[in-house]
Amino acid sequence: MRIAVPVETEGQETRVAATPETVKKFIGLGADVTVQSGAGAASGIPDADFEAAGAKIAATAQDTFANADIVLAVRRPQAAALAGVARGAAVVATMDPYGNEAALTGLAGTGVNAFAMEFMPRITRAQSMDILSSQANLAGYRAVIDGASEYGRALPMMMTAAGTVPAARIFIMGVGVAGLQAIATARRLGAIVTATDVRPATKEQVESLGAKFLAVEDEEFQQAQTAGGYAKEMSKDYQAKQAALTASHIAKQDIVITTALIPGRPAPKLISADMVRSMRPGSVIVDLAVERGGNCELARPGEVYVTDNGVKIVGHLNVPGRLAATASSLYAKNLFAFVETMIDKEKKTVAINWDDELVKATLLTRDGAVVHPNFQPKSEPTA
Template sequence: MKIAALRETAPGERRVAVTPETTRKFVGLGASVAVEQGAGAAASVTDDALVQAGATVADRASVLAGADIVLGVQGPDPDSLAGIQPGAWIVAGLNPFGDRARVDRYAALGVEALAMELMPRITRAQSMDILSSQSNLSGYKAVLDAAAEYGRAFPMMMTAAGTVSAARLFVMGVGVAGLQAIATARRLGAQVSATDVRAATKEQILSLGAKPIFVEAVQGIEGEGSGGYATEMSDEYKAAQAELVSAHIAKQDIVITTALIPGRPAPRLITDAQVASMKPGSVIVDLAVEQGGNVEGAVAGEVVERHGVKIIGHRNMPSRLAADASALFARNLFNFLSAFWDKDAGRPVLPDGDEIGEAIRLTRGGQVVNPRLTGTA
């Protein structure tokens, strides 16, 4: 059983899908591990460390030759998979809704593509959830990036020369990233508030010592979709929320937006007029910028200034913490494969009808089979 890990080629991608820790664990299961030369360099994972853990380090062609499973952070370009054997697994974040053409090309290669970002939000899959592990780091890094651009202190400081007021920070979208942003901002001493369309998050916000900002006048709208994700809201709710949020944003020093809806463009949360209402020197971090952005005027990969407000739109936020992000991502991949490891077969086996397999499998036998892509969901 050969497990291969390739060097990431997407622009700005610094993570790696295997670490010395997971290499040792795979070898312990009886697998061989082959890693492309330099795959972990940007994440502080050296070739020597991988070799010491039991991996073989070689060029891409040698790594792919005979590979049963190919691990990646982002899905490898199908053109770079020359020589891959039919039936091999591609296990990575595959962006199936944003790059459907690549999924079709995986099918044409005869590989079984498994999109880890489609992992269902169920108890037994929590340790395999790449979205949660990477979003946690994104929320943390968003606060640090905001602090770096803000140009003022976060905590209240009482000095002989006078008092420095605490920064006011508002988090929009209280999923994994939002909760970590709240916790990080609180640790840095900011005065934190947060909002979400899901009523159930109010208690989570309070538990972290932040102030919940919620629409109270519109009843019966929970915003809770399947698997714990947010859903689109009614026009009535959107109007009420916009009015409440507009008044609140104008008083904030920093806003962090994290709202995403799986398979759809990111919802627009902040308009240009709302940006203009903020004080000069304020900062907004848009964590959804690569999916269309929560903030009007945000630009993917850039820090722009509008109306005296800096809007941070860094791409691939987890990759900005490449070492920790890689360690967590690699564990997610190992946890998934080891959970389905069949000792007799000497490899992982995804049973037909299994909830996890049905959710993440995109291609099989030369066909696209995922119901969410074929329109049969």
């Protein structure tokens, strides 16, 4: 059983899909692990550390992939790079499938079994495999650090002989994993924090972290969540009232952090150009959804854009990768927890249980075809 860990070729990617810790664990399960030279460099892991853990170091991607039974990656590998991989090998990575259907078809053509880690179901059994949560947690933390850096002023209130420094006001839009970590981080740094979300259940979470919840809390809002915990689409009237409340609130904020994402769809626009124009010079917006089109109308992917009225809009790509060492450590543990379920501990071979709910949820390609139900042709309605 041979496991391959390549260098990431995506320009902005600094993470690596294995660490010396997980390499040791895979070897303990009977695997031979090959790591491409330099794969961990951007995460502060030299080749020597992988070697000390028992991995072989390969000079090229071709040598790394040769005869691999399992490929671990952060981003979806290019189909051409997988030419030497054994047919039927498991490729486990963040696949970013939506909008990249042609790449999925190419991946299927290589004959690999591709697993999308971002499709991991959010069930108790899979908590240790949830890459979205582990990476979003870091993104929420880093968003506050980046926002504070661009703000250029102190966050906590300070009483000094020269006068009082007021606490910064930070507004978090979207209270998922990233939003909750952003709230906690901003509070630890002494800011006055408010947050908003369309799900009523998040109010208690926000307040438990010492922040104030912002929403139009009418009767419709109280019914804005399904039994499964997901947000319902609100009426146009409610959306207008909430937008007006948000707009007046944003004008008073020093830092705004947006975290709203919808799987398979462009990020919802939460901050309009008019809202940006209402903000004070020197204030900051950190858009964590910029890779999906952004929550802020004026966000620019990969840039820190300064508007005419002096508002900085931070659009960093791959925010978890800005904490590469920590992000790689958590991501690698997520992958190990999943891949371990595919290994026969006695025979020390790959043994995928195709009926496993985790496999069914994450499997993208098999036997030369794209098999995930989200990417099957829609059947025509019968007359």
